[in-house]
Amino acid sequence: MPVWAELAIRVLAVVVAFLTLPLLVGQTEHKVMAHMQGRLGPMYAGAFHGWAQLIADGVKFVQKEDVTPRDADRTIFRLAPVIALVPYLVVLLVIPLGPSGLVAQPLDIGLFFVLAVVGVGVVAVLMAAWASANKYALLGGLRAAAQLLGYELPFVLAAASVAMAAGTLSLSGIVEAWRPWWLLWQAPAAIVFFVAGLAEIRRPPFDMPIADSELVFGYMTEYTGLRFAFFLLAEYVGIVVIAALTTVLFLGGWKGPFDEQLGWLWTLVKVGAVSFVVIWLRVAYPRLREDQLQRLCWLVLVPIALAQLVLTVAVKSAL
Amino acid sequence: MDQVPGAGLAKGLAVTLKTMTRRSHTRQYPDVQPDLPPRSRGVIALVEENCTVCMLCARECPDWCIYIDSHKEEVHVPGAARARQRNVLDRFAIDFSLCMYCGICIEVCPFDALFWTPEFEYAEHDILSLMHEKERLGEWVATIPAPPAHDPNGEPSKEESKAGGR
Numbered sequence: 001m002p003v004w005a006e007l008a009i010r011v012l013a014v015v016v017a018f019l020t021l022p023l024l025v026g027q028t029e030h031k032v033m034a035h036m037q038g039r040l041g042p043m044y045a046g047a048f049h050g051w052a053q054l055i056a057d058g059v060k061f062v063q064k065e066d067v068t069p070r071d072a073d074r075t076i077f078r079l080a081p082v083i084a085l086v087p088y089l090v091v092l093l094v095i096p097l098g099p100s101g102l103v104a105q106p107l108d109i110g111l112f113f114v115l116a117v118v119g120v121g122v123v124a125v126l127m128a129a130w131a132s133a134n135k136y137a138l139l140g141g142l143r144a145a146a147q148l149l150g151y152e153l154p155f156v157l158a159a160a161s162v163a164m165a166a167g168t169l170s171l172s173g174i175v176e177a178w179r180p181w182w183l184l185w186q187a188p189a190a191i192v193f194f195v196a197g198l199a200e201i202r203r204p205p206f207d208m209p210i211a212d213s214e215l216v217f218g219y220m221t222e223y224t225g226l227r228f229a230f231f232l233l234a235e236y237v238g239i240v241v242i243a244a245l246t247t248v249l250f251l252g253g254w255k256g257p258f259d260e261q262l263g264w265l266w267t268l269v270k271v272g273a274v275s276f277v278v279i280w281l282r283v284a285y286p287r288l289r290e291d292q293l294q295r296l297c298w299l300v301l302v303p304i305a306l307a308q309l310v311l312t313v314a315v316k317s318a319l
Numbered sequence: 320m321d322q323v324p325g326a327g328l329a330k331g332l333a334v335t336l337k338t339m340t341r342r343s344h345t346r347q348y349p350d351v352q353p354d355l356p357p358r359s360r361g362v363i364a365l366v367e368e369n370c371t372v373c374m375l376c377a378r379e380c381p382d383w384c385i386y387i388d389s390h391k392e393e394v395h396v397p398g399a400a401r402a403r404q405r406n407v408l409d410r411f412a413i414d415f416s417l418c419m420y421c422g423i424c425i426e427v428c429p430f431d432a433l434f435w436t437p438e439f440e441y442a443e444h445d446i447l448s449l450m451h452e453k454e455r456l457g458e459w460v461a462t463i464p465a466p467p468a469h470d471p472n473g474e475p476s477k478e479e480s481k482a483g484g485r
Binding site: 043 | 328331334336338339341343344345347370447
């Protein structure tokens with residue numbers, strides 16, 4: 001196969017995953033959340049249990065007027081939703097789906113790349129918040145800045161622990177090195193990574209920057225139509241990305257029975273399971289207050305992540 | 320009670336997961352008709368033949384939502400000393416925008432002309448259209464449910480007990 005054809009197939013596969021997985025997660029969220037609350041959720045769109053609800057939502061968003069506030073910083077205001085979305089698309093490029101190079105773009109410093117690119121999401125939030133010229137957006141943006149910068153630390157430290165354990169920064173390499181007993185050994189890091197990841201994508205219970213009951217919709221207050229849909233889509237791609245990263249780093253990626261043939265299925269199943277937990281946590285827990293949010297980060301997650309690093313070094317040098 | 324740290328968190332997760340496995344409470348109303356309890360107060364039906372225009376319902380109605388017009392008619396019975404008179408119902412209307420569904424009119428009606436029926440789908444776009452005349456009230460007679468069966472452990476009715484004694 002010529003290089004360009006292979007490249008096209010890889011990029012196409014990532015774009016398809018980028019467009020379908022978040023919708024799948026979103027639909028699951030509608031349904032799971034509804035049933036956890038004793039409701040049915042969407043039932044009409046698409047005639048069978050509302051399967052087309054998100055497509056209908058998308059069509060609705062496209063029809064809406066695209067409003068830019070008069071005082072807004074127009075260029076930045078319009079750019080922000082795109083910048084929120086693109087990093088996650090780029091991250092999907094390097095996440096391995098299965099063994100023997102089933103990944104869109106194998107990268108030796110994959111983990112480093114992923115952490116750096118996910119960090120760009122903060123910029124999008126700050127751009128949206130500041131350019132909106134709206135006090136709610138600004139408050140949401142300030143909260144987001146404090147939260148995202150704070151949680152970046154345990155996020156990176158937990159990822160560093162597993163990278164040290166595996167002795168490589170390549171995501172495929174980490175999965176190769178992974179053994180089932182790591183589930184115990186790296187459990188604190190896994191929990192810290194997952195919780196910090198939730199905070200990074202501003203999912204409930206860490207949705208203080210959005211906090212619709214007090215800040216209208218935080219940094220998304222002024223957004224309408226398709227741009228607002230982009231932010232929402234970014235949230236759901238974020239779930240997929242965080243679930244995929246947790247899977248790859250801590251749950252052994254494609255490892256499982258018959259992983260030579262069914263590796264990709266194992267990855268998808270694990271990503272689905274972690275996404276379910278993300279939705280589940282949203283339904284079960286109320287939003288953390290701003291000070292509780294910071295306390296959890298600095299007094300609980302960071303020390304645990306540091307202790308895990310020490311433990312990883314100790315076990316690694318003992319072996 | 321919950322002294323173990325994190326017990327509350329686990330409980331929250333357990334409750335939501337348990338709820339997810341149970342059937343949801345949503346009623347698919349327009350698609351599935353609701354099973355209403357007996358004696359549901361949907362709308363008031365009028366059996367026109369039973370009405371004697373005694374006006375009790377209109378007078379007892381707390382918010383005066385019943386409108387009754389009538390006239391007298393002479394009935395000539397051959398061989399009688401004088402003509403008899405009887406009331407003829409011209410108009411019987413209930414304004415359901417005023418009605419508060421207390422059911423007093425049904426309670427006071429001495430001739431069983433008014434009945435509760437469980438029919439409830441008579442919403443209108445205009446509040447003035449909620450005044451329903453006797454023709455419409457008569458249509459709802461078809462939906463009057465059968466009276467509930469007698470309580471098997473209850474006291475027998477006078478007719479039954481007296482007739483049995485003789």
